[in-house]
Amino acid sequence: MSEILIKNASVCDPSQGINCETMDICIRDGKIVESVSGNAKVIDAEGKLTMAGGFDGHTHSAGKINVGRFINPNDARKNLVPGLSGQVARTEKTRAQVGYNTPNTYAIGYRYAKLGYTTICEAAIPLLAARHTHEEFKEIPILDKMGLSLFGSNWQVMEYIRDKEPEKLAAYIAWGLRASRGYGVKIVNPGGGEAWGWGRNVSGLYDPVPNFDVTPAEILMGLAEANERLKLPHSVHVHCNNLGKPGNYATTIESMKLFEKIKPSRDRQSLHVTHVQFNAYAGTSWRDFETGAPMVADYINGVDHLTFDLGQVIFGPAVTMTADGPVEYANARMLHEKWSNQDIELEDASGVVPLFYSPKSFVNAVQWAIGLELALLVKDPWKVMFTTDSPNGGSFVNYPEAFTYLMSAKRREEVISGFSKMALDRMVLPGIDRELDFYELAIMTRSTQSRMYSMPEKGNLKVGSDADIAIYDILPGQVDPSTEYAKVKAAFSSAAYTLKSGEVVVKDGEIEETPKGKTYWVNAKIPESIDTAMQRDIDRKFRKYYTVSKANYMVEDIYLQKPVEIGTEGVF
Numbered sequence: 205m206s207e208i209l210i211k212n213a214s215v216c217d218p219s220q221g222i223n224c225e226t227m228d229i230c231i232r233d234g235k236i237v238e239s240v241s242g243n244a245k246v247i248d249a250e251g252k253l254t255m256a257g258g259f260d261g262h263t264h265s266a267g268k269i270n271v272g273r274f275i276n277p278n279d280a281r282k283n284l285v286p287g288l289s290g291q292v293a294r295t296e297k298t299r300a301q302v303g304y305n306t307p308n309t310y311a312i313g314y315r316y317a318k319l320g321y322t323t324i325c326e327a328a329i330p331l332l333a334a335r336h337t338h339e340e341f342k343e344i345p346i347l348d349k350m351g352l353s354l355f356g357s358n359w360q361v362m363e364y365i366r367d368k369e370p371e372k373l374a375a376y377i378a379w380g381l382r383a384s385r386g387y388g389v390k391i392v393n394p395g396g397g398e399a400w401g402w403g404r405n406v407s408g409l410y411d412p413v414p415n416f417d418v419t420p421a422e423i424l425m426g427l428a429e430a431n432e433r434l435k436l437p438h439s440v441h442v443h444c445n446n447l448g449k450p451g452n453y454a455t456t457i458e459s460m461k462l463f464e465k466i467k468p469s470r471d472r473q474s475l476h477v478t479h480v481q482f483n484a485y486a487g488t489s490w491r492d493f494e495t496g497a498p499m500v501a502d503y504i505n506g507v508d509h510l511t512f513d514l515g516q517v518i519f520g521p522a523v524t525m526t527a528d529g530p531v532e533y534a535n536a537r538m539l540h541e542k543w544s545n546q547d548i549e550l551e552d553a554s555g556v557v558p559l560f561y562s563p564k565s566f567v568n569a570v571q572w573a574i575g576l577e578l579a580l581l582v583k584d585p586w587k588v589m590f591t592t593d594s595p596n597g598g599s600f601v602n603y604p605e606a607f608t609y610l611m612s613a614k615r616r617e618e619v620i621s622g623f624s625k626m627a628l629d630r631m632v633l634p635g636i637d638r639e640l641d642f643y644e645l646a647i648m649t650r651s652t653q654s655r656m657y658s659m660p661e662k663g664n665l666k667v668g669s670d671a672d673i674a675i676y677d678i679l680p681g682q683v684d685p686s687t688e689y690a691k692v693k694a695a696f697s698s699a700a701y702t703l704k705s706g707e708v709v710v711k712d713g714e715i716e717e718t719p720k721g722k723t724y725w726v727n728a729k730i731p732e733s734i735d736t737a738m739q740r741d742i743d744r745k746f747r748k749y750y751t752v753s754k755a756n757y758m759v760e761d762i763y764l765q766k767p768v769e770i771g772t773e774g775v776f
């Protein structure tokens with residue numbers, strides 16, 4: 205039995221409505237408990253901000269990131285954030301680290317832990333490539349992991365939607381999650397990945413997918429209904445159509461509106477929209493491009509069925525990686541960059557393109573502003589999850605820098621002062637004076653995640669929750685984030701302590717221990733008769749089209765590290 209007592213912590217835990225109150229936290233065997241014995245090891249957290257471990261609910265840390273590593277080897281040496289990037293020699297406790305946007309697996313674990321983060325969600329797992337994603341998960345130390353499986357351009361999905369077979373569709377989703385050991389349903393540019401197989405894209409919600417006679421709107425609704433029928437812990441997780449195109453804010457709002465009629469089967473949203481920064485553009489071309497964030501935020505403020513994350517841009521080099529194949533091809537053409545595109549058989553597409561966000565580029569400056577505008581114009585922080593869509597908007601190691609933008613208007617002004625007049629005319633950020641406090645920041649980095657993924661043991665410090673805890677050397681009330689933002693950045697860049705499952709993994713910004721994390725996946729029960737009928741359909745697909753047999757397709761138990769199976773029972 206291992207016990208820890210964290211004494212005199214200044215606790216910020218929005219899930220319990222605790223706003224920086226001094227209290228003790230008791231830990232036994234990896235969980236938060238009511239009390240501990242006199243033998244407990246004591247951590248004195250006096251004067252330190254204490255939160256649940258950070259939870260990155262949308263990041264690219266395993267799978268496609270490997271393509272990024274291959275095509276962008278110069279990233280290995282980039283040391284743009286000292287202590288959190290570049291090449292670091294091995295030590296007695298840690299393996300060698302390289303990279304900035306596409307760090308090696310070990311570095312991903314250490315660096316998130318140094319930021320006080322303890323859980324990550326890999327945002328896109330192609331079913332067919334899931335095995336390798338889990339192999340990489342195994343090599344990312346410390347963190348708990350989960351992943352979202354791609355269904356938005358899948359032949360079987362589109363056929364069941366076209367043929368109006370909702371029960372078989374739900375059975376297929378359940379099977380796909382089991383096969384890939386995924387946690388939820390990811391939809392990327394619905395239908396667009398399949399269209400890209402023919403060198404095309406879909407242009408909006410009602411543009412039929414070539415050869416399938418279904419529209420992106422039908423794919424979204426079909427998958428959302430299947431998601432709720434299976435009572436999955438997360439809602440569908442959607443990367444909208446027309447990403448990266450001026451004027452796409454209209455498609456984004458239209459997509460969000462569709463979900464007003466979806467009734468969630470659990471106490472959570474019916475839709476999560478991801479990296480909305482890339483989907484909140486107004487104008488008709490790159491010439492008259494401007495922010496669409498006020499329109500999107502206005503809509504979100506008036507409804508309560510959705511959550512979203514930012515996809516905040518960080519100036520400097522980044523690497524885009526997405527299942528949105530046509531977008532990556534367009535990026536490569538426009539930026540004259542290295543690129544990779546992949547066709548994932550019957551399931552989706554993907555692509556990787558490195559790029560550079562410059563404050564001198566008016567488009568990049570406006571993109572930077574849009575992410576912040578969304579976070580600050582949406583009134584309810586419980587609808588917002590902070591992300592850079594790492595490394596699409598920039599590497600996660602820049603989170604502390606981005607927190608200063610959210611917490612300080614003065615810091616924003618400093619950055620904005622370097623923008624051109626043309627950029628300033630296209631954004632509303634300079635007129636926004638809202639500054640987030642530590643409580644709101646905790647919501648966007650922990651509490652929203654716990655609720656939106658239905659993970660009551662994560663993202664909070666309730667008795668019974670996992671003892672994943674971040675202690676930062678900063679005291680709300682004594683530091684004013686709006687002027688002393690350098691202190692905010694320093695504190696969040698180097699946790700005084702990070703505890704993972706009750707074990708001290710970081711102390712004073714240094715890695716202490718590197719335990720293995722858990723892997724969460726969802727096993728949704730379906731009636732045997734429907735499963736049998738669905739299996740007959742996919743047997744045909746495997747025989748006729750796939751390069752692998754069905755028997756070799758499922759990710760076996762041996763690939764999962766400390767698996768946590770979340771069971772659900774659907775309605776059929």
Ligand SMILES: [Zn+2]
Pocket residue numbers: 262263264327478479593596
């Ligand atoms: Zn993403």
